[in-house]
Amino acid sequence: MKTVALDGFGGPEVLRIAETEKPRPGTGAVLIQVAAAGINRADIHQRQGNYPPPPGASEILGLEVAGTIVERGPEADPRWKIGDAVCALVPGGGYAEYCVAHGGCCLPIPAVFAKNPATAMTNAASLPEAALTVWANLFDPRRLFEGDHFLIQGGTSGVGTMAIQAALAFGAHVASTAGSEDKCRFLRELGCERALNYREEDWVAGTREWASAPPDAGVDVILDMIGGDYFPKHIDLLRRDGRLIHIAFGGGAEVTLDLRKLIGKRLVVTGSTLRSRPVAEKIKLRDGVEEHLGPLLESGRIQPIVDRVYPLEEVAEAHRRMESSGHIGKIVLRIGEPRTE
Ligand SMILES: NC(=O)c1ccc[n+]([C@@H]2O[C@H](COP(=O)([O-])OP(=O)(O)OC[C@H]3O[C@@H](n4cnc5c(N)ncnc54)[C@H](OP(=O)(O)O)[C@@H]3O)[C@@H](O)[C@H]2O)c1
Numbered sequence: 233m234k235t236v237a238l239d240g241f242g243g244p245e246v247l248r249i250a251e252t253e254k255p256r257p258g259t260g261a262v263l264i265q266v267a268a269a270g271i272n273r274a275d276i277h278q279r280q281g282n283y284p285p286p287p288g289a290s291e292i293l294g295l296e297v298a299g300t301i302v303e304r305g306p307e308a309d310p311r312w313k314i315g316d317a318v319c320a321l322v323p324g325g326g327y328a329e330y331c332v333a334h335g336g337c338c339l340p341i342p343a344v345f346a347k348n349p350a351t352a353m354t355n356a357a358s359l360p361e362a363a364l365t366v367w368a369n370l371f372d373p374r375r376l377f378e379g380d381h382f383l384i385q386g387g388t389s390g391v392g393t394m395a396i397q398a399a400l401a402f403g404a405h406v407a408s409t410a411g412s413e414d415k416c417r418f419l420r421e422l423g424c425e426r427a428l429n430y431r432e433e434d435w436v437a438g439t440r441e442w443a444s445a446p447p448d449a450g451v452d453v454i455l456d457m458i459g460g461d462y463f464p465k466h467i468d469l470l471r472r473d474g475r476l477i478h479i480a481f482g483g484g485a486e487v488t489l490d491l492r493k494l495i496g497k498r499l500v501v502t503g504s505t506l507r508s509r510p511v512a513e514k515i516k517l518r519d520g521v522e523e524h525l526g527p528l529l530e531s532g533r534i535q536p537i538v539d540r541v542y543p544l545e546e547v548a549e550a551h552r553r554m555e556s557s558g559h560i561g562k563i564v565l566r567i568g569e570p571r572t573e
Contacts, residue, residue, distance in 0.1 A: 234328070247548045262309075268356070268566050274295060290324035296360040319359055321364055363394055370455070385409050388418060388561065391479065395455055409430045426438060453477065473498050477502055537560065
């Protein structure tokens with residue numbers, strides 16, 4: 233099968249199209265003929281040699297796919313039949329014509345997507361990683377509630393665009409940061425009450441002003457992918473019982489916490505990662521996404537935000553686009569001859 237191989241670790245130039253053996257689905261798994269694969273920031277880190285796949289996972293890049301089930305492994309969930317169109321969260325192997333996924337990590341393609349066959353698979357491939365990350369960090373366990381003031385750093389990222397839409401659907405007030413005026417305009421159109429261009433303005437002051445309801449001014453929840461020197465600013469921005477949730481630390485992993493502030497405001501500082509979780513946990517998150525975000529996708533309340541679609545052969549260009557941070561939403565690879573498009 234056709235796949236993407238790495239000529240060592242490095243820049244996008246190490247990515248090349250290669251031929252390799254088609255994988256076989258093991259116990260509980262299905263084989264998907266891939267029509268589209270989502271690109272994630274984690275793929276860039278893996279390509280650079282900074283994010284090895286967890287034990288047992290494919291060495292091939294790619295954490296989410298959409299396509300058609302073509303083979304069932306032993307004891308695979310009887311819900312899935314050969315010919316079913318699904319999208320799936322995978323621990324690796326997505327940039328390929330065929331990919332193995334655990335049956336418990338597959339989701340049906342939303343019926344509303346299937347109405348437009350030209351985009352059904354590319355839209356579906358943009359969902360699993362962002363949807364499960366948002367569900368895991370904001371809703372399971374529940375950390376974001378109706379009426380909360382919620383700040384999202386990097387709101388135009390794949391994860392950010394999903395987090396904003398889900399938070400709005402659950403009745404939160406949302407503010408978000410981004411690195412350009414165009415991105416801020418997009419954030420306002422998406423429903424953010426406040427969009428802060430962190431390159432041009434004091435986002436701390438802007439957020440404080442936005443969430444300045446006395447007597448307990450501040451935000452209730454922050455979703456952060458920066459860390460570093462943002463950390464003390466976040467601690468100051470949170471109101472009593474505030475929750476600071478980390479999903480990455482692009483600005484630095486080591487931080488200093490003033491415990492007086494943590495205790496005084498009863499703050500919760502937490503975070504999580506998705507890829508290395510046991511399958512049982514991913515299945516629980518998949519179930520939560522399907523039950524609670526599924527209807528919002530079907531109704532159009534949450535929409536896939538796809539920046540650009542590249543053919544597999546242009547994977548290096550797709551990575552360059554992500555590294556430029558010029559994108560809004562998800563970047564997706566189109567692979568092979570999709571059956572349902
Ligand atoms: N823990 C988990 O389970 C998990 C799962 C998925 C993803 N993640 C992490 O979540 C993040 C988003 O992932 P993704 O794949 O959706 O990434 P992405 O689409 O590449 O988005 C990352 C965005 O962050 C923004 N950014 C960079 N520096 C910033 C700053 N100083 N302040 C505010 N925004 C900044 C950039 O946009 P600007 O132009 O606005 O700077 C960039 O577009 C990544 O860090 C990824 O590693 C974690």
